[in-house]
Amino acid sequence: MKKIFWNSIIILNFYLILYFWFSNSHYLITGINPGSFLIALGRLAGLLSEFLILIQLLLISRFSFVEKEYGFDKLADLHRKIGLFLGIFLISHPLLLTFGYAKLNNINFAKQFITFQTGWSGVFTATVAFLIIVITAFISTKAIRNKIKYEVWYFAHLPLYIAVAIAFGHQVNTGDMSQGGAIFYWYLINLVAVGTLVAFRFIKPAYSFFKHSFVIEKIVKENDNVYSIYIAGKKMEQYKFASGQYATLIFLQKNMWFHHPFSFSDSHNGENLRFTVKSSGDFTSKIENLKKGTRVWIDGPLGTFTLEKSINKKYLFIAGGIGITPILSIMKSIEDKKSAILLYSNKRKEEIIFQKEIAESGIETYYFNTDPGVGNRINDQKIAKFCSDYKDRDIYLCGPIQMTSSLMQSIKNNGVSSEQIHFEKFNY
Numbered sequence: 001m002k003k004i005f006w007n008s009i010i011i012l013n014f015y016l017i018l019y020f021w022f023s024n025s026h027y028l029i030t031g032i033n034p035g036s037f038l039i040a041l042g043r044l045a046g047l048l049s050e051f052l053i054l055i056q057l058l059l060i061s062r063f064s065f066v067e068k069e070y071g072f073d074k075l076a077d078l079h080r081k082i083g084l085f086l087g088i089f090l091i092s093h094p095l096l097l098t099f100g101y102a103k104l105n106n107i108n109f110a111k112q113f114i115t116f117q118t119g120w121s122g123v124f125t126a127t128v129a130f131l132i133i134v135i136t137a138f139i140s141t142k143a144i145r146n147k148i149k150y151e152v153w154y155f156a157h158l159p160l161y162i163a164v165a166i167a168f169g170h171q172v173n174t175g176d177m178s179q180g181g182a183i184f185y186w187y188l189i190n191l192v193a194v195g196t197l198v199a200f201r202f203i204k205p206a207y208s209f210f211k212h213s214f215v216i217e218k219i220v221k222e223n224d225n226v227y228s229i230y231i232a233g234k235k236m237e238q239y240k241f242a243s244g245q246y247a248t249l250i251f252l253q254k255n256m257w258f259h260h261p262f263s264f265s266d267s268h269n270g271e272n273l274r275f276t277v278k279s280s281g282d283f284t285s286k287i288e289n290l291k292k293g294t295r296v297w298i299d300g301p302l303g304t305f306t307l308e309k310s311i312n313k314k315y316l317f318i319a320g321g322i323g324i325t326p327i328l329s330i331m332k333s334i335e336d337k338k339s340a341i342l343l344y345s346n347k348r349k350e351e352i353i354f355q356k357e358i359a360e361s362g363i364e365t366y367y368f369n370t371d372p373g374v375g376n377r378i379n380d381q382k383i384a385k386f387c388s389d390y391k392d393r394d395i396y397l398c399g400p401i402q403m404t405s406s407l408m409q410s411i412k413n414n415g416v417s418s419e420q421i422h423f424e425k426f427n428y
């Protein structure tokens with residue numbers, strides 16, 4: 001139902017754009033010079049580029065109603081896929097216009113290009129915006145994204161906001177959206193998209209930051225590589241999240257201010273929040289240096305790895321290493337402890353964390369590690385051995401990506417439906 005609603009809004013706006021384009025460009029489409037037809041198509045490509053950028057902004061805005069339904073990881077995935085179509089429209093826009101006007105003016109492509117840059121108002125800045133968007137899209141392709149640091153990828157996105165502002169100015173000053181009802185409509189959809197982004201990425205977490213005044217209460221070492229951060233604040237009973245969700249944290253301490261996503265590792269207790277972090281890179285290796293009393297900016301809760309999405313009342317939890325964090329939070333929130341089984345794998349016995357809390361949760365648990373006879377790999381035979389009715393349960397998976405994707409594939413092959421399988425990826 002909700003899917004139909006959001007799809008209808010997208011389709012409606014697509015038709016509105018076609019309508020405004022056709023109303024203002026029909027004389028070009030029906031013109032006798034083939035150049036004018038190319039110009040009309042070029043204008044449409046420009047409008048559709050901006051439309052896709054606005055959809056992309058909405059997808060990463062963390063707009064609660066949509067995020068709750070689909071989860072930020074799926075929305076971020078869609079954001080990336082849309083980038084491909086954006087690239088096609090964006091490159092077509094100047095190409096079609098330059099070819100079109102060259103044909104109309106009976107000059108060659110290069111001459112027309114120079115005339116645009118030197119004689120047409122706003123075209124040079126629009127070219128700068130175009131280059132910013134193309135470079136960002138290139139950096140976001142999987143091949144490049146996997147080679148560069150997350151921070152580089154993130155900061156490379158920031159000039160995009162300037163590019164969007166330039167593109168908007170370019171379109172309301174010239175072209176199909178520069179007059180009548182079209183200009184009003186163009187202002188409206190741009191305002192809605194940018195307003196949603198500002199509201200959910202900045203105003204909502206800012207409200208939470210000032211309302212709760214989050215501070216680090218204590219840091220607890222869980223094993224050689226893993227630390228828990230306890231965060232306290234004001235009116236904590238009013239800070240609500242569902243077990244299994246995560247938040248993006250910024251610690252307002254020197255050299256630690258960059259945002260990172262972490263799952264809540266405890267269920268809601270109305271007093272403090274707990275996040276448990278494994279040292280795995282530049283930032284996480286410095287977690288033990290965090291100081292008590294440091295203020296924390298929290299953007300969240302986010303994510304759909306919760307019991308709300310389950311279809312059965314029986315559960316199988318499978319955790320690998322630090323993947324135990326959201327799972328422990330969920331386990332603690334379950335009332336009928338007999339309804340769940342946990343399979344928890346670690347490379348070595350010393351890496352196991354929260355053993356006491358897991359025991360206190362009362363949930364039947366099997367550990368896998370390199371101790372003689374146990375083995376640390378969980379596979380479908382082990383699942384069937386320790387949880388014979390797993391096909392009748394909702395299965396929650398969190399762990400290293402190789403582990404979760406291979407397990408997901410084998411349990412799907414064994415007949416478990418996709419709706420029964422829930423997983424949290426620890427990278428976007």
Ligand SMILES: Cc1cc2nc3c(=O)[nH]c(=O)nc-3n(C[C@H](O)[C@H](O)[C@H](O)COP(=O)(O)OP(=O)(O)OC[C@H]3O[C@@H](n4cnc5c(N)ncnc54)[C@H](O)[C@@H]3O)c2cc1C
Pocket residue numbers: 149150151246258259260261262263264275276277278279280281282283284285303322325326424425426427428
């Ligand atoms: C939904 C979710 C929940 C998570 N929960 C936990 C948890 O409970 N405990 C835990 O230890 N880890 C968790 N992680 C993983 C954690 O966020 C990364 O390990 C951490 O951000 C790595 O940062 P780094 O600079 O130390 O490592 P790096 O070596 O710089 O990064 C390693 C990889 O982590 C990802 N990454 C880095 N920085 C960010 C960022 N700011 N935002 C998103 N991804 C980033 C990138 O894919 C990068 O390639 C979670 C991740 C996600 C997406």
